[in-house]
Amino acid sequence: QVQLVESGGGLVKPGGSLRLSCAASGFTFSDHYMSWIRQAPGKGLEWVSYISNTGSPTYYADSVKGRFTISRDNAKNLLYLQMNSLRAEDTAVYYCARDAIVDSWGQGTLVAVSS
């Protein structure tokens, strides 16, 4: 069955960096577009970034453009999100998600940005 497992979250100071990973299994990873979607505590869902099955093109929310970079390794079935210049407002659970109609989600990884 489809499985998406995020890792790499944690507590980081404002201005710091973090790299999230998502390990995919149970499907042909290289056939699917992938995304990162986040949810701040008590808030709604925000689509952060989206990457084609080949790695290009990529898309970003205005709120993270220039600070976050999405990438993937199709040989290893891994999705990444490099997050730089982190701000308090980036605090959220980050979900790895498959396709534009998201029928598969990871369990989420919490990123907390605080001094």
Added chain:
Amino acid sequence: DIQMTQSPSSLSASEGDRVTITCRASQSVSTYLNWYQQKPGKAPKLLIYAASTLQGGVPSRFSGSGSGTHFTLTISSLQREDFATYYCQQSYRTLFTFGPGTKVAI
């Protein structure tokens, strides 16, 4: 970007009630509209895609309709396990924006 709105933002209902949630898009998204259910501490779950197609395994009491800019999610007879937050999402154009959510509570 395409903006999504939902109404109401929250509602109180009882088991057996018929519940309708509305979603509007700032521009036409054709039928590229999806609905998700989220329970506290859990990832969202896809309920309906392409405005009206029920995802496999989702009970038939859930239904969706609409096209263009106006959509509805209906729960014909609310069950206890349906108390959750519901989000619409457009998959017409990147980035695939979500509505702000509707919390269905007792």
